[in-house]
Every structure is written in structure tokens, then in C-alpha cells.
Amino acid sequence: MMAEPREMKENKLWHRPLIIFITVLIVVGIIALVTTAVVQNKALPKKYKYGIVLDAGSSHTAVYIYEWPAEKENNTGMVRQTHSCNVKGKGISSYAARVKEAGMSLKACMDEAKGKIPVRRHHETPVYLGATAGMRLLMKENETQSEQVLSSVADFLRGYPFMYEGARIITGQEEGAYGWITVNYLSKNFHQERSTMGALDLGGASTQITFVSQLRVESPENSLHFRLYGNDYQVYTHSFLCYGKDQALRLTLAQQLQTGDRHLSDPCFHPGYQQEKSVDRVFGSPCVSTSLSRPTYANFTLNGTGNAKLCQSNVKRIFNFSSCTWGRCSFNGVFQPPVEGKFGAFSAFFFVMNFLNLTSSSLDESKEKLEQYCSKPWDEVKQSYSAIPEKYLAEYCFSGTYILALLENGYSFTSDKWRDIKFLKKIGGSDAGWTLGYMLNLTNMIPAEAPDAPPLPHSGYVSIMVLFSLLLAALLLLLACKVFGRPTCAQNKYVI
Ligand SMILES: Nc1nc2c(ncn2[C@@H]2O[C@H](COP(=O)(O)OP(=O)(O)OP(=O)(O)O)[C@@H](O)[C@H]2O)c(=O)[nH]1
Numbered sequence: 001m002m003a004e005p006r007e008m009k010e011n012k013l014w015h016r017p018l019i020i021f022i023t024v025l026i027v028v029g030i031i032a033l034v035t036t037a038v039v040q041n042k043a044l045p046k047k048y049k050y051g052i053v054l055d056a057g058s059s060h061t062a063v064y065i066y067e068w069p070a071e072k073e074n075n076t077g078m079v080r081q082t083h084s085c086n087v088k089g090k091g092i093s094s095y096a097a098r099v100k101e102a103g104m105s106l107k108a109c110m111d112e113a114k115g116k117i118p119v120r121r122h123h124e125t126p127v128y129l130g131a132t133a134g135m136r137l138l139m140k141e142n143e144t145q146s147e148q149v150l151s152s153v154a155d156f157l158r159g160y161p162f163m164y165e166g167a168r169i170i171t172g173q174e175e176g177a178y179g180w181i182t183v184n185y186l187s188k189n190f191h192q193e194r195s196t197m198g199a200l201d202l203g204g205a206s207t208q209i210t211f212v213s214q215l216r217v218e219s220p221e222n223s224l225h226f227r228l229y230g231n232d233y234q235v236y237t238h239s240f241l242c243y244g245k246d247q248a249l250r251l252t253l254a255q256q257l258q259t260g261d262r263h264l265s266d267p268c269f270h271p272g273y274q275q276e277k278s279v280d281r282v283f284g285s286p287c288v289s290t291s292l293s294r295p296t297y298a299n300f301t302l303n304g305t306g307n308a309k310l311c312q313s314n315v316k317r318i319f320n321f322s323s324c325t326w327g328r329c330s331f332n333g334v335f336q337p338p339v340e341g342k343f344g345a346f347s348a349f350f351f352v353m354n355f356l357n358l359t360s361s362s363l364d365e366s367k368e369k370l371e372q373y374c375s376k377p378w379d380e381v382k383q384s385y386s387a388i389p390e391k392y393l394a395e396y397c398f399s400g401t402y403i404l405a406l407l408e409n410g411y412s413f414t415s416d417k418w419r420d421i422k423f424l425k426k427i428g429g430s431d432a433g434w435t436l437g438y439m440l441n442l443t444n445m446i447p448a449e450a451p452d453a454p455p456l457p458h459s460g461y462v463s464i465m466v467l468f469s470l471l472l473a474a475l476l477l478l479l480a481c482k483v484f485g486r487p488t489c490a491q492n493k494y495v496i
């Protein structure tokens with residue numbers, strides 16, 4: 001009777017170190033597993049790639065830097081803008097008479113880009129320059145000069161340690177298409193079965209409208225077909241050269257100067273606004289039709305009268321609604337299907353509508369507010385917005401009226417469709433514009449088919465691995481209890 005307890009005690013003495021050893025092993029194992037999972041799951045210092053696009057617009061040039069994680073370049077929405085720089089002065093087309101300086105004008109922004117991108121990435125960072133309507137107009141006026149301007153900027157960009165990938169004038173069709181790609185890429189609309197949004201871009205010298213149309217696009221030059229991430233898109237696009245807001249102002253002024261009076265009473269400017277303007281500046285543009293008669297005097301005086309209604313009827317005269325050889329037209333005989341779906345309106349559409357506080361107003365409300373704004377005396381306007389450069393400030397009444405006329409009468413956004421227009425500047429930190437779409441296309445970052453996704457996301461995979469390891473460990477522990485006897489486990493509360 002006395003021998004049995006001694007044996008049990010001996011057994012227990014032999015068990016204890018083993019159990020402790022196994023428990024420690026299991027605990028260490030679990031800690032190791034969890035640590036591995038956590039470390040693995042934590043954002044590793046990612047490898048980023050970079051790209052630079054110069055938007056050589058008619059009014060100014062902007063330099064954009066984009067960044068994306070190297071291993072995820074084919075996923076939609078991964079590229080983001082990390083920096084932008086506005087080149088001082090006017091657009092590159094304004095250097096026509098002093099082409100050598102065109103390249104140098106980019107120096108400050110390009111030097112800044114050098115500082116923003118890690119040195120070890122410089123040699124593999126592509127640089128693209130795309131010129132838009134200002135250079136398209138210069139090309140029409142003087143081909144040699146436009147080529148010289150492009151080679152001046154090209155030579156200058158080649159002097160940087162980046163990978164120079166070209167400087168060219170992009171077509172209006174490309175400008176529209178890439179703007180559409182940009183807004184939908186940034187909104188992650190190419191994912192799943194989401195519908196896309198149209199893109200409205202208003203520059204200084206041209207304006208673009210691009211959207212998916214269910215209706216057949218009758219004119220081949222306005223029709224684009226894309227296969228992106230496994231989906232097909234039939235896209236309508238048109239770029240109206242000369243219908244950017246600066247050229248539209250010239251067209252409106254040229255129309256009004258047909259009366260022959262060198263004192264122009266202009267309803268698109270505030271009452272009390274007065275300025276001497278050059279006839280050359282107005283009629284020197286290739287946009288101003290040669291059928292209009294050019295006044296003989298060199299300057300004219302513009303006197304604001306501040307009447308948005310009259311302004312609107314003047315502005316409407318620059319659109320030709322009378323001839324259309326297609327089923328339906330926007331203006332100037334250009335085919336356009338009815339606008340469909342939501343739209344993102346950016347660049348000057350945003351600057352102007354945002355300044356006028358009209359980004360969330362209905363069409364009727366916008367007209368009303370604009371009437372009030374235009375009728376404000378110039379002195380009052382200057383006082384209220386002393387921080388805004390006078391050049392911009394003087395033109396908001398005209399620009400707002402032009403935008404309403406272009407959208408309502410030009411593109412046929414009726415009152416109910418007006419709500420579908422969202423005036424925006426950026427989407428998730430990146431500017432809306434053609435540059436991102438241009439770079440995505442040239443670097444082959446928008447695949448036709450959806451990239452193969454692993455069955456589980458990485459974090460899901462790790463979580464499942466950890467869960468099963470824990471389960472396994474618990475089972476092992478249970479097994480140990482069974483092997484080494486109940487009392488020990490019961491004492492340690494391991495057995496249920
Ligand atoms: N109010 C205001 N106007 C601006 C600003 N930036 C540009 N603009 C004006 O808005 C118009 C359009 O500007 P952008 O979109 O930069 O035009 P752009 O790219 O130079 O011209 P395009 O080659 O026709 O595309 C021009 O008349 C500019 O002078 C701004 O910050 N505020």
C-alpha cells in the first residue's frame with residue numbers, strides 16, 4: 001500500500017520537466033509563428049518607381065511626378081501624384097520668337113523634380129512632355145517655329161539624368177482619351193463592373209468632352225474603343241480647338257468688334273472695368289476666322305457693363321448650331337450623342353466654378369448667381385478679392401458665362417443632367433487631367449485583361465496560417481495531456 005504513492009510521485013517528478021519543456025516549446029513556437037505573421041504582414045519598405053510628365057498647355061506648363069509600388073504596377077489605382085510644379089511664365093508656345101529660352105523656362109521645376117526623386121531611381125524614371133492646344137495653334141501658324149520650340153524643350157530635358165522619352169504635340173483625341181482614363185483610373189472605376197464617368201476638360205485654347213456612349217458613335221474620328229482590365233468600352237470624344245476659355249474670349253471680342261466702334265461696351269465684364277486692348281492680340285490668333293473683318297485701328301477700349309444675360313447671348317454667337325450632317329450635333333457640325341452618366345469637370349471648369357461658388361448649384365441657380373456677380377461694380381470686386389491677380393479676377397464673369405453656355409447649349413446638359421456634373425480638381429490627391437492617363441498608357445500600366453489575382457489576399461493567407469497553427473498547437477497540447485496523464489493537465493487547467 002505504501003509503494004504505490006511513491007511510484008506515482010516518481011512518475012510525477014519525471015513528467016514535470018518534460019511537460020514544462022513541451023509547454024515552453026509550444027509557447028515559443030506560437031510566439032515565433034505570430035511574430036512571423038506580424039512581421040510578414042507589416043508594410044515592408046516598398047520599392048517605388050517614378051515617372052515625370054510635363055503638361056505643356058497653352059497658358060502654362062506644369063510638371064507632375066508620379067509614384068507607384070514597383071510590384072503592383074498593373075493594379076488599377078496604384079499610381080499617385082506625389083508632386084506638381086507650375087513653371088513660371090506662359091506656355092511654351094509663347095516662346096515662338098525666342099525659342100532658345102523655351103527649354104530653360106523649365107529649369108526650376110525640373111531641378112525640383114531631381115530633388116524629389118531618389119537619386120538611385122533617376123536613370124530609370126521616364127520623362128514625357130506632351131504639348132496641347134497652344135502648340136497645335138503654333139503648328140498651324142508656323143510649323144518651323146513649333147518644331148524649334150519642341151526641340152528646345154527636348155534638348156533641355158535630355159540634359160537631366162532621367163530617362164527622356166520624348167516631347168511631342170498630342171492630338172485632341174489623345175487629350176480627351178487620357179483625361180477620361182485618368183479620372184476613371186483614380187476613381188477605381190475600371191475595377192469590377194462599375195460604370196465609368198465622363199471627362200470634361202477646359203483649357204485656355206481647347207476643350208474636351210469624353211464619355212462612354214451606348215448610342216453608336218456615327219463619326220469615326222470621335223469614336224474610341226478600349227479594352228481595359230478585361231472590360232470593353234465604347235467611348236465618344238471630341239476636342240474643340242479654339243474653344244478653350246482664352247480663345248473663346250478672343251472669338252467673342254472679335255465678334256463684337258465687327259461694329260467698327262473702337263469703344264466696346266462689353267456685358268461680360270464688370271461695370272466700371274476699363275481696359276485698352278490690342279486688336280492684334282485678338283485678331284492675331286489663328287482661331288479668329290478670316291471671314292471676320294479686322295478693324296483698322298491698333299487698340300480698342302473695353303468698357304464693362306456687367307450684364308450676364310447679354311453676355312450669354314454674345315457668347316452663344318461663337319457656336320454654330322445651324323449645320324449638322326450627322327444624326328445629332330453639339331456645335332460647329334460636330335457629331336455628339338446625348339450626354340450619358342456622371343461627369344467629372346476639371347481644369348478651368350473647376351477654377352472658375354469654384355471661384356464663383358457654383359460647384360454645387362443647379363443650372364438655374366448658377367445663372368442667377370452669375371447675373372448677380374457680373375453686375376457687381378469692378379471696384380467692389382477688386383476690394384473683395386484683393387489677393388487674386390486682376391487678370392484672373394476680371395475674367396470670371398466671362399468665363400462663368402462661357403462655361404454655362406458651353407455645357408448647356410453646346411453639349412446639351414439640361415437642368416436634370418446638370419446634377420451629374422461634378423466639378424473637381426483632384427481625385428485622391430492626384431490632379432485630374434490627361435497627364436496620368438498618358439503616362440499609364442506609355443508605360444503599359446493599363447493591361448487589357450485583369451491581372452491574375454491570388455485566391456486570397458496576403459493578409460488573409462497569413463491569418464489563416466496563424467489560426468491553423470494555433471489550432472494545431474492546442475491539439476498538440478491536448479495530446480500531451482492525454483499521454484502524460486489527466487491530473488497534471490487538470491491541475492494546469494488544460495483539459496476541458
Ligand atoms: N482662376 C484661375 N485660372 C487659372 C488657374 N490656372 C490656370 N487658369 C486659367 O484657366 C485656363 C485654363 O488653364 P489650363 O487648364 O491650365 O489650360 P492649359 O492647359 O494651359 O491650356 P490647353 O492647352 O488649352 O489645355 C487658362 O485661361 C488659365 O489662365 C488658376 O489657378 N486660377
Ligand SMILES: [Ca+2]
Nearest residue numbers: 057132203347
Ligand atoms: Ca490643359
